[in-house]
Amino acid sequence: MTIRSRLRSTLLALLPIALLPLMACGGNEGKVTLLLTDAPGDDIRTAVVTISEIYLKGGDGEGGRVVLRDTPATVSLLELANSTSELVSDAVVPNGDYSELRFVITGGYIEVANADGASTVFASSADYAGLPAGTQVDGQLHMPSFGTSGLKVKFSEKLTIEGEQKVLLVDFDVGQSFGKEAGNAGKWVMHPVIKAAEVTASGSIRVTADTAPTVTLPVVDGHQVTLGDFNAVMTNDAGSSERLALTDEDGDGTYEAVFKFLIPGTFTVHLEPPSYVSASTTPDQPVTVEVGSGRDVANHFTITGATQQ
Incomplete structure (x- = not known):
């Protein structure tokens, strides 16, 4: 892949934030804030996804599931180069140990640079709402099960909530997360490579x-x-x-x-x-x-x- 030129910007304006109903944090609850950043992509000019829900797995929530956000957010991943976007702020979470974070991704598109300098657009559907008006979709972006079971982000160690503020940094590696399906020039597949850590450890x-x-x-x-x-x-x-x-x-x-x-x-x-x-x-x-x-x-x-x- 040829290395693309990157957007250089200061911290993005915050995305609209959807919180759990806020209640007083007692001894059995803590708060979580989630920041999204991105590692670079090479010949991908645009990468946009719609995140419709974010939740934690584990702990004492219903079925081990604690929803952090359930209002859709459409995120331009490449604009996160060398910056972060706040997706969740001070969401109330029951105390406990959590093994993974999940993103339910219900749509997306990428624009890929071609050898002749032109570009090709691959989208989850031709009518994906995140597409700019008038965009011609040239092929399919396959996003297996991310709209149902969600994209899993496992922690290297369990995330422990004990009444204190936890700030998580999620790094979405664009360069490793999209690839052309073998033998199929008309389809790209999203196979995300992402890592999570407490932002204080970045x-x-x-x-x-x-x-x-x-x-x-x-x-x-x-x-x-x-x-x-x-x-x-x-x-x-x-x-x-x-x-x-x-x-x-x-x-x-x-x-x-x-x-x-x-x-x-x-x-x-x-x-x-x-x-x-x-x-x-x-x-x-x-x-x-x-x-x-x-x-x-x-x-x-x-x-x-x-x-x-």
Whole structure:
């Protein structure tokens, strides 16, 4: 897959929030807030899903099921790059242990980049309400059972509610969650890869870069290349990559990009020069990064050589 260019935005406006009937939280209840973020997709230009219900499994609720939200929300997953959206806020939940979170997904569509630069749209149905007006649907997006039994998000350890506020971060890996059905060019299948963690356990990677004193970046077609023409690229352990442009907001000559709201794990980072420049760095690239609970991990690169290609 070719790596797509990502939307760079600040925190999204909050989606409409549907809560359980709020009652005073006594000793047998706690509260849960749910945030949704996204890991990147490569040649997927748009990915939209409608989440009609969110609930927890386990605990002492009816049938082990505690509904957190039952008002539909249509979410553009790619717009969550490097940000979060709040789907549930302070939902009252009985104390207990919960083994999984479920999303009932009743529709969706993706727009996929083609080799010729055009795009193809695959939707759960031709009349899916989340489609922009006038969109031509070219094929089917198959979403097996997600509208009935729901999409299961298992916790690495049971979620324990004991009267305190729990904030969950759910990471929806777009690049790993949609794939073309083998032998069927007219159908894509949604097979979500998502992780969940308490948001207090999320981390970030801060990439900074400068040039060595002896290095001058080239002038290409009258344009003086700067580090602002470079991207920082982060790749997760599933192979999905996200790029952010380097910026120098304070003008001190050191450029940076920050990848936020990361589920702890192993990542690699590297600098990507513009296509017309070849560059070398210290340290060598890529660099493997371990993001721990609540950590902001810093990685600095120095450009030690740069020539026009």
